[in-house]
Amino acid sequence: MRLPLFLLAFAASLPAQIDGGAGQNWPHYGGLHSFWRYSTLSQVNRSNVAKLTPKWVFQSGQIEGGMQGTPIVVDGVMYITTSFNRVYALDAGTGREIWRYSYQNPKDLGIIYGPWNRGVAVGQGKVFMGTLDNSVVALDQKSGREMWKVNVEPMAQCGCNITGAPLLVKDKVIVGVTGGDSAHRGYINAFDAKTGRQAWRFWTIPGPGEPGHDTWEGDSWKSGGGSSWMTGSYDPELNLVYWGVGNPAADFYGDSRKGKNLYTDSVVALDADTGKLKWYHQQVPHDVWDWDTAYECLLVDLPVKGKTRKLLINTNKGGYTFVVDRTNGEFISAWPVAQNINWIKGIDEKGNLIGRNEPPVGVPTVICPSIGGGRQWNQGSYSPKSGWLYTTGIEWCEDVTVQKEEPKEGKEFFGGVFKLRPPLTGAPGGHLDAYDPIGGKKHWTYPAKYPLLASILSTAGEVVFTGDAEGHFFALDGRSGAKLWSFQTGSGHRGGPIAYSVKGKQYVATPSGWGSAVAGLMSQLWPEAENFRGGSAVFVFGLAE
Amino acid sequence: MIWLALFLAGADQNAVSRGEKIFAQSCSVGYCHGMAGAAARGPRLRGRTFAKDYLYKATRDGIPKSAMPGWKERLKDDEIWAVVEYIQSLSAGGAPETAPAATPAPGPSVAQAPAHPGQALFVERCGGCHAAAGKGTAVGPSISRVTAMPAGAPKQVQIVKLKDGETFPAVVVSREEGFVQVYDLTSPPPVKRTLESAEIASITAAASWPHPAAPTPEELASIIGYLRAAP
Numbered sequence: 073m074r075l076p077l078f079l080l081a082f083a084a085s086l087p088a089q090i091d092g093g094a095g096q097n098w099p100h101y102g103g104l105h106s107f108w109r110y111s112t113l114s115q116v117n118r119s120n121v122a123k124l125t126p127k128w129v130f131q132s133g134q135i136e137g138g139m140q141g142t143p144i145v146v147d148g149v150m151y152i153t154t155s156f157n158r159v160y161a162l163d164a165g166t167g168r169e170i171w172r173y174s175y176q177n178p179k180d181l182g183i184i185y186g187p188w189n190r191g192v193a194v195g196q197g198k199v200f201m202g203t204l205d206n207s208v209v210a211l212d213q214k215s216g217r218e219m220w221k222v223n224v225e226p227m228a229q230c231g232c233n234i235t236g237a238p239l240l241v242k243d244k245v246i247v248g249v250t251g252g253d254s255a256h257r258g259y260i261n262a263f264d265a266k267t268g269r270q271a272w273r274f275w276t277i278p279g280p281g282e283p284g285h286d287t288w289e290g291d292s293w294k295s296g297g298g299s300s301w302m303t304g305s306y307d308p309e310l311n312l313v314y315w316g317v318g319n320p321a322a323d324f325y326g327d328s329r330k331g332k333n334l335y336t337d338s339v340v341a342l343d344a345d346t347g348k349l350k351w352y353h354q355q356v357p358h359d360v361w362d363w364d365t366a367y368e369c370l371l372v373d374l375p376v377k378g379k380t381r382k383l384l385i386n387t388n389k390g391g392y393t394f395v396v397d398r399t400n401g402e403f404i405s406a407w408p409v410a411q412n413i414n415w416i417k418g419i420d421e422k423g424n425l426i427g428r429n430e431p432p433v434g435v436p437t438v439i440c441p442s443i444g445g446g447r448q449w450n451q452g453s454y455s456p457k458s459g460w461l462y463t464t465g466i467e468w469c470e471d472v473t474v475q476k477e478e479p480k481e482g483k484e485f486f487g488g489v490f491k492l493r494p495p496l497t498g499a500p501g502g503h504l505d506a507y508d509p510i511g512g513k514k515h516w517t518y519p520a521k522y523p524l525l526a527s528i529l530s531t532a533g534e535v536v537f538t539g540d541a542e543g544h545f546f547a548l549d550g551r552s553g554a555k556l557w558s559f560q561t562g563s564g565h566r567g568g569p570i571a572y573s574v575k576g577k578q579y580v581a582t583p584s585g586w587g588s589a590v591a592g593l594m595s596q597l598w599p600e601a602e603n604f605r606g607g608s609a610v611f612v613f614g615l616a617e
Numbered sequence: 618m619i620w621l622a623l624f625l626a627g628a629d630q631n632a633v634s635r636g637e638k639i640f641a642q643s644c645s646v647g648y649c650h651g652m653a654g655a656a657a658r659g660p661r662l663r664g665r666t667f668a669k670d671y672l673y674k675a676t677r678d679g680i681p682k683s684a685m686p687g688w689k690e691r692l693k694d695d696e697i698w699a700v701v702e703y704i705q706s707l708s709a710g711g712a713p714e715t716a717p718a719a720t721p722a723p724g725p726s727v728a729q730a731p732a733h734p735g736q737a738l739f740v741e742r743c744g745g746c747h748a749a750a751g752k753g754t755a756v757g758p759s760i761s762r763v764t765a766m767p768a769g770a771p772k773q774v775q776i777v778k779l780k781d782g783e784t785f786p787a788v789v790v791s792r793e794e795g796f797v798q799v800y801d802l803t804s805p806p807p808v809k810r811t812l813e814s815a816e817i818a819s820i821t822a823a824a825s826w827p828h829p830a831a832p833t834p835e836e837l838a839s840i841i842g843y844l845r846a847a848p
Contacts, residue, residue, distance in 0.1 A: 136683075156682070179681050184649055186658060186684055220801075222808045223754060229740050253648070267783075267801060268808035443648075475642065481737065483691070486646035491655065589648040589658035596655050 088309055089373045090382070092454060093532070098145045098570040101191050101237040102451065105306040106371040109453040110530050111571035115578035116615060117533030121547045122557045124613040127579065128167030134158055135563075135606040137188035138587025142237070142527065142568030143610060144194045150572075150581070151194055154608050155187040157203045161216060164581075165574040167612065171216035177204050184231070184484055185250040186589060190303075191237030191568075193245060196265045200245045202234025208247055208263055220268035224249065230256045231482035237303045241313060241344045244271050248300030252318035252364065253486050255479035258298035260315050260340075262347055272347030276300060276317045276335050284334035292329035295479035297321030298336045302449060305369040307382070310399060312341045312350055314369040316386055323362040324431065324474045325487025332357040337365045339386055339394075341401065351401035353423075355388050360430050360474075361415050362443050363390035368451045370461070374510060376404055385454075385509055387463060390415060391446020394423070395510055407512025409465040409505070410446030412495035415439055431488075433474045442470035442492050444523070444590045451568065453528040453536070454509060458550050461509040462536050466502050466523040467495045468597060492596040500597050504528065504538060506553060516553030522598060525590060527568035529580070537580060539565025541594070541604060545582050545611065563607025566591060581612045629702055636703025639696055643688070654707040658684065662704050668713040672701045735843025742832050743840065745806040750847030756788055756800045756807045770826035774802065778818040786826050805829055 092108030094100075103109045116124065130152070132139065137155035144151040150164040157175035162168065181187070181204055193200045198219060199211040205227045210219045224247070227233055232251030239246045244262040251258055258276035263269065276298035278284040288296060297320045304315035320329060320336040337356035340349060356363050370385040384398035391410040396403055403423035417427030431437035445466060452463030472490040479485050494500045502523035506515040522541040529537040534550040545565060546558035567583030585607040595602040644650045645657070654663030676697050679687030688697060736752065744753030757773065770786075777787045777799060787799040790809065797817060801808040832840060 177682075180679060180687070181682060181684065184658075184684055184686070187682075218811055220808050220810045222806055223745070224806070226740060226744060226752070226754065228752070229744070253646075267803070268810060269801065269803055270806060477642075480691075481732075484643075484646050484649070489641055489645050489652050491652045592656055592658045592660075593648065593651070595661065596651055596657070602656055602661060 090307060090309070090371050092372065093456070094571070096573045097147065098143065098572045099194065100144070101142050101193070101239075101303045101568075102305065102368055103570075105239070105241070105308070107305045107368045107451070108370060108372070109451055109528060109568065110455055112532045113571050113573055113578045114531065114533040115573070116531065116535065116571070116580060118535055118549055118551075118556065120615060121533070121535050123616045124547070124557055124559070124580065125616045126559070127612045127614045129612070130160070130162055130167050130610045132158065132160065132608040135585060135608045136587070137186055138563070138566050138591070138606060139583040139585030139608040139610070140188045140566045140588055141191040141583055143570055143581055143583070144192055145570065145572040146194050148574045150610070151192050151199055152583070152610055153189040153191055153201060155189060155587075157189055157201060159192060159199060159201060159211065159216065161199075162610075164572060164579065173211055173216040173218070175201070175203050175209060178227075181205070184253065185233055185235060188235055188587065190235055193238040193240040195240045196243070198265060200238045200240060200265070202236065202238055202247045204233045204235075206230060206233045206249065208234070208238065208245065208268070210245070210265070210268060222263060222268045222270070224261055229482050230254070231484070232256050232299065236301050239304045239306065239313065240265065241306045244344070246304060246313060248302065248304070248315065250299050250301045252297040252299030252301065252321060252366075253323055253484060254297070255295035255321060255481050255483055255485040256299070257294055257296060258300055258317065260300045260304070260342070260347070274340070274342055274347045274349065276340070278334060287332040287334045289328065289330040295321060295481065295485060296329055296333060296336065297323070297485070299366065302366045302368060305371050306344060307371055307398060310382070311344050312398070313344045314339060314341055314371070314384055314398065316365040316367055316369055318364040318366040319359050319362045321485040322477050322479070322487030324360055324472060325433070325477050326358055326360040327433070327476070330358070333359065337363060337388070339365060339369055339384060339396065339401070341398065353394070353396045353401040353403065355386075355392070355394050355423075356390060356425065361390060361439060363388055363415075367447070367449050370452070370454055371398060372454055372509065376510060383510070385461065387447050387452065389445035389447065391441050391465070392419060393463070393512065405510055405512070407507070408446070409463055410441050410467060412440040412467045412469060412497065413446060414496070431472050431474050433476055436471045436473045438469055438493065438496070439472050440469035440495060441466060442468045443472075443490050444468065444492070444593055448523065448525050448590055450525050450566070451527040453530040455530040455534075455550060457532055457534055458506070459508070460506045460515060460550075462504065462506050462528045462530055462550075464502060464504050464524045464528070467498060468500045468523070469493050469495050492593060494597065504536075504548070506550070518548055518553045518555070522594065522601065523590070525588065526565035526582070529569040529571060531571055537569045537582070539569065539582055539584065541565070541586065541591070541601065543584065543605070545569070545584065559611070559613070561607075561609070561611050563605050563609070564591065577614060579612050579614050581610055584609045584611055632699040632702040633706045635696070636699035636701070639692065639700050640703050643692070644700065649684075654704065663707040664709045666708045666711050666713050667704065669701055669705060671713070672704055673697060676700055733843040733846050735839035735841070738832065738836055739840045739843050742836065749844055754807075770823040772822075774823045774826045775820050776823050777812070777820050779812070779816050780818045781816070786823055789820065
């Protein structure tokens with residue numbers, strides 16, 4: 073199409089806005105690289121969502137740890153993973169299995185981060201997955217045949233592994249690592265997508281001679297955690313990869329790592345080609361509560377005081393959402409997603425924490441939220457249609473007792489014990505809320521009996537989808553939060569729902585399968601949660617014909 | 618209640634309180650087992666009944682294909698038994714829900730002396746390609762006994778040339794119909810690659826191959842010290 077010259081000039085003068093809407097395909101863990109978990113499809117919408125019916129179900133049979141991934145769909149093929157690193161390619165229209173791959177993990181895993189996997193990256197003719205023994209594999213996209221495999225670091229050495237989905241950026245596959253509760257020094261690694269050769273490594277804790285090294289006392293940097301266990305984002309215009317870095321280790325005991333402990337509890341912006349640090353923003357200096365900054369980095373361009381800015385939105389486990397300028401890390405705002413927060417009194421206009429409530433060694437102390445977080449890692453969704461951020465919150469607290477602990481390489485390094493307790497005000501439970509992304513003004517709230525631990529999907533049909541612990545997969549009106557539809561899948565929800573289309577028909581898919589560390593913790597507050605049924609399936613819905 | 622009193626009277630209270638301390642510092646850390654046996658990532662232990670032998674074996678050796686590690690290298694045998702006594706003290710009583718598959722051989726745990734300082738160096742500098750004493754990855758030869766690098770290139774190292782022009786040093790792992798599996802040695806860590814035979818131009822012996830940067834003499838001395846001391 074040829075545009076008149078004046079229109080071309082107009083288009084050129086508009087600042088390029090980052091896009092986050094997935095369409096026919098759901099090509100990346102977070103939808104697109106900007107992590108909106110938003111679908112531009114609107115065949116299914118507020119007026120007809122009540123007519124959704126199941127089209128097919130795929131049962132993996134591997135129910136330990138549930139099903140925590142987010143499916144990827146590319147050109148009519150769906151790629152899913154299960155615990156213990158199984159991968160399936162399915163016909164996205166029918167559920168027919170095209171191929172399967174089962175990674176051979178060592179028998180004696182003995183890893184403390186669980187057997188689950190949260191998804192693959194697909195592109196360059198390959199399917200990429202991180203493994204429980206801290207390796208990365210590339211599979212042929214058509215056949216599932218293993219093309220390359222590289223061990224990042226021996227699991228026994230690091231006490232870490234990979235559970236998060238990789239991020240494919242141009243010709244590199246970028247992976248994070250668990251290990252934040254172990255005596256380990258974290259990193260983010262990039263591998264050449266074709267050959268598997270390591271392209272770069274970013275240490276999340278600076279070594280001797282590097283800026284920020286002096287934020288660690290003595291040798292504490294060697295075992296300071298700083299894991300990178302979720303999946304990063306990418307801004308192609310700035311060529312920056314954004315990744316959230318987890319808590320310092322030991323989690324609760326901080327006396328032997330005095331200092332700010334960079335770059336733990338920080339968002340780091342890395343050059344996609346070299347892995348060099350462009351900027352960082354630390355949310356919680358010297359964390360002693362196990363607050364990760366590991367969750368998703370949502371990239372969006374929005375007006376701030378009348379001027380459109382390139383923003384990054386990240387919710388911290390401590391219950392605050394932080395908004396920064398993603399060109400330079402400048403703090404814009406912070407607002408809470410939970411009501412029960414007592415580890416700080418607040419955050420000032422520059423992003424500094426006010427009134428830190430640090431539990432002393434050996435004295436049981438009430439901390440809110442609990443270690444499970446004011447929000448869990450299951451991701452929120454941004455809809456450009458409403459302009460709102462849909463994200464969950466949890467009301468619960470804990471009694472934490474800090475213990476002095478010495479690091480043992482690759483072993484658990486936690487520095488305390490905790491027990492969940494109900495919040496100081498109100499009943500324990502979860503909620504899903506619609507917020508203004510910058511100011512945090514709440515537009516509606518959907519209360520839930522138990523924490524909501526599945527990611528959120530919003531669509532151009534103005535429907536918000538997620539699932540609950542009891543097995544309901546449901547749709548809310550994006551404007552009002554009213555429930556429009558619900559379907560019982562038989563097991564709780566911990567993965568990420570998606571939307572896609574095949575041959576012009578829109579589908580909505582969700583993993584179903586209860587599991588994970590926090591699902592296990594829940595029974596400390598809700599004894600009945602111990603009997604919540606396991607599962608590991610993908611349910612796919614479409615409109616009744 | 619009477620039963621419980623009798624049970625407790627029979628248990629070694631000293632071991633129970635020792636076990637409680639060890640449990641708090643080793644088992645209910647992280648997201649593993651909850652405090653005092655509450656559920657967390659690991660299953661609830663409080664209020665359930667397990668056979669003693671089962672608990673001992675699971676604690677000592679770990680549970681295969683699960684997140685439960687074996688503790689025999691970190692806890693002494695009597696410490697493992699103390700943990701078992703403590704978990705038993707949280708019991709609901711009644712018949713054990715998990716019968717032991719077989720009475721475990723009461724092999725002592727081997728809680729070890731602090732690791733040799735050369736061990737970490739070995740794993741860091743050599744372990745990506747070499748295995749020794751159960752550590753590292755066996756891509757290259759075991760270096761427990763290697764005395765010197767051969768002149769030219771080690772016989773395992775070959776040069777793979779692909780038809781698209783890519784050329785790299787490699788160790789061939791296996792050849793099966795239509796495919797050749799190699800370790801690509803271009804840069805550490807080595808990459809296990811599956812190549813289609815049709816894409817390979819040639820695989821030839823390497824005339825020379827620069828072994829990745831050697832450790833300093835001091836580091837080397839420490840690594841050799843570790844390898845000599847290793848079982």
